[in-house]
Amino acid sequence: MSAAKTNTARSADPVLSVQNLTTSFLVDGKWKPVVRDVSFSVGPGETVAIVGESGSGKSVTSLSIMRLLQPDTSRIEGKIMLGGRDLLSLAEAEMRKVRGNDVSMIFQEPMTSLNPLFTIGDQISEALLCHTAMSKAEAKAETIRLMEKVRIPSAASRFDEYPHRFSGGMRQRAMIAMALASKPKLLIADEPTTALDVTIQGQILDLIKMLQDEEGTSVLFITHDMGVVAEIADRTVVMYRGEQVETGATADIFHRGKHPYTRALLSAVPVLGSMQGCQRPLRFPVVNIATGEADTQVEVPDTVAKDKPILEVKGLTKRFDIHSGLFGRLSGRVHAVENVSFDLFAGETLSLVGESGCGKSTTGRAIMRLIEPSSGAVIVEGRDMLALDKREMRNMRKSMQMIFQDPFASLNPRMTVGRAIAEPYLEHRMGTAKDANDVVADMLVKVGLTPDMASRYPHEFSGGQRQRICIARALALQPKVIVADESVSALDVSIKAQVINLMLDLQQSLDLAFLFISHDMAVVERVSHRVAVMYLGEIVEIGPRVAVFGNPQHEYTRKLMAAVPVPDPDRRRQKRMAATEELKSPIRPVDYEAGRREYRTVSPGHLVIA
Structure with a gap:
């Protein structure tokens, strides 16, 4: 403007x-x-x-x-x-x-706003039929025009598709088309990009700017x-x-x-590029809301033990079978994770980054054997986890724990947080009930809560506090490796900063290794020692954080970085003109075999797929 x-x-x-x-x-x-x-x-x-x-x-x-x-x-x-x-x-x-x-409104979660029983086209048309004197044919033609306007590819052919066939970004585009159908004077957008990947978020912001100008x-x-x-x-x-x-x-x-x-x-806003000159992760400054004074930012001391990796992932592959037809014949496979290899050292944070559907969360779950990998090796402290039987695997879980994205879904609402933290400790028979109570009190203090909170239930805590409780539960078994799957994505910006600071402090004091799974490149830059970028199930670029962010080589890495919102009002009317295509499908024919991929070395430890 x-x-x-x-x-x-x-x-x-x-x-x-x-x-x-x-x-x-x-x-x-x-x-x-x-x-x-x-x-x-x-x-x-x-x-x-x-x-x-x-x-x-x-x-x-x-x-x-x-x-x-x-x-x-x-x-x-x-x-x-x-x-x-x-x-x-x-x-x-x-x-x-x-x-x-x-006046029209766009809500945060489009799937809860769209009726799963009606097609996208019918739901947008309904807004036109309710507020104008259009016929059904005219409403359909206008709906297709609106779908094209909000850059839904192949709009005419997608008119009769149901919401579950659309990605999150495309569903939000459909909601915007619905909201703009009657050309309102005012559009209220309530957290319309919070649940979206960073590249899709960038597209939606550009779209709102363009429609506003027009x-x-x-x-x-x-x-x-x-x-x-x-x-x-x-x-x-x-x-x-x-x-x-x-x-x-x-x-x-x-x-x-x-x-x-x-x-x-x-x-508390992570700014992409603010880590120049910092070799190690950097804590967020803590601001006193009463005074506005911030503490000084200090690099986290280097505690990475580089002699022998604590976790080795070799050729990890996970494919999901697709069955179709009357007799459920095998018709294809989803190549979710394809030949992924990396090492993780004690005291180190390796971040897996990419959009939804790239395979990063599947990688984390396959490493934990929450889903069974199709092939490969996951070696923890010299033992291949994929070769262990059920009893041995149960014991090995003490060495590796996972923190999930939604803390409320991870906690039993009928169980006090004290019982939730103590449960894995008691299940693994690491001590008596009295020992467990002591461990619970110690863990709550470690994550910045108080021992008396053990008697409360999950609904009595904020989202940030619930995530701290999940971290405390993961720490109760004294693990060596923690897989953090989008563990701060659902949190407000200042709560996110607090939880990240907590994780960095715990890493330093307990020598933890983190596999940090995220789509937020600005957060990843802040917390990582090394970064691996995933696209369509493969690692396309991996290396030290300084090298990957300072000299990104793969086109997809550059795309992720370009999509990050920059907290600079001087850039307010700039448009990224990001492509609107959805992430390519990882579905392949039954007989498809991925060819061996070669990596070229950009600098020491910095590899990019050839």
């Missing part, structure tokens, strides 16, 4: 004006305010971001604007003016006409990612514990943010 256009947008009457918004929920017979006295406006063609962590009230603010909260258990006060009308004064029948017509739509963007805010927002509203703590032009917020919480959010 040009400077002239921006100035025009701000001088005109706002599309949305929120004045003294207070939203309360009925709790135990009393009204409890969760959003207090929030005021802001969104001008024509302008993008305003509401930023804050989980629990800050940003999503409740957007749901209040749309009046999507349960009316008998919520109370919305203040004024919400849209096109000269106060939305809070409208009857529900009138409000239904406003939703989708004048249609002049105003955007209210809800997020906790300051990198995304820098890329897309003209102005920013920072929320903390239900209150608006700072508002201003995005550049001012980033360069001259006054509130300590704003500075804490910015300090």
